[in-house]
Amino acid sequence: DQQVKQNSPSLSVQEGRISILNCDYTNSMFDYFLWYKKYPAEGPTFLISISSIKDKNEDGRFTVFLNKSAKHLSLHIVPSQPGDSAVYFCAASVASGTYKYIFGTGTRLKVLA
Amino acid sequence: DSGVTQTPKHLITATGQRVTLRCSPRSGDLSVYWYQQSLDQGLQFLIQYYNGEERAKGNILERFSAQQFPDLHSELNLSSLELGDSALYFCASSATASGELFFGEGSRLTVL
Numbered sequence: 001d002q003q004v005k006q007n008s009p010s011l012s013v014q015e016g017r018i019s020i021l022n023c024d025y026t027n028s029m030f031d032y033f034l035w036y037k038k039y040p041a042e043g044p045t046f047l048i049s050i051s052s053i054k055d056k057n058e059d060g061r062f063t064v065f066l067n068k069s070a071k072h073l074s075l076h077i078v079p080s081q082p083g084d085s086a087v088y089f090c091a092a093s094v095a096s097g098t099y100k101y102i103f104g105t106g107t108r109l110k111v112l113a
Numbered sequence: 114d115s116g117v118t119q120t121p122k123h124l125i126t127a128t129g130q131r132v133t134l135r136c137s138p139r140s141g142d143l144s145v146y147w148y149q150q151s152l153d154q155g156l157q158f159l160i161q162y163y164n165g166e167e168r169a170k171g172n173i174l175e176r177f178s179a180q181q182f183p184d185l186h187s188e189l190n191l192s193s194l195e196l197g198d199s200a201l202y203f204c205a206s207s208a209t210a211s212g213e214l215f216f217g218e219g220s221r222l223t224v225l
Contacts, residue, residue, distance in 0.1 A: 089156060091214075103158070
């Protein structure tokens with residue numbers, strides 16, 4: 001049962017344009033969401049997070065949007081840069097005392113120069 | 114550098130064998146998580162420890178076990194290894210039982 005889904009395995013975007021990565025979840029109890037970026041041969045690194053009490057969180061070029069009714073979140077990268085080329089994972093957790101983070105399968109972003 | 118150290122980085126072994134993967138969390142982090150990433154798969158949650166105690170369990174096989182020691186480092190033991198156990202095993206830590214995870218670089222296990 002895949003509770004967190006990233007339905008696009010890959011995405012290519014021109015440098016300078018917007019990258020939009022999507023993530024859907026099925027468990028309405030999830031109340032904290034994170035995005036991680038992973039380069040080859042490295043561990044995932046934290047990018048940005050959002051709590052379910054918000055619908056938007058911004059950090060520089062990265063913005064995460066949360067649509068609770070649709071159980072959908074998205075990561076916007078503006079403007080996209082070649083160094084953003086990586087695999088992006090979304091993750092979700094439930095604040096029930098057992099914080100196990102459930103990750104999606106990832107989206108490979110390629111930013112073309 | 115996330116501050117999370119995993120050893121070994123690479124490990125090749127045969128079916129039926131047993132291996133131990135080690136993780137040292139960031140200084141001061143009490144919580145340790147183990148994840149498995151098989152080829153082209155997402156990060157599958159295995160198990161979480163918080164200050165020495167098991168906190169949450171995911172899809173961890175009975176052949177696998179883990180523990181967190183008083184100095185907060187953790188070990189993941191994989192036994193009776195099968196070809197399908199070949200994967201990247203990541204350890205992550207966080208300061209509390211919640212919050213942002215910091216990942217190590219992973220231990221790549223190859224079972225031949």
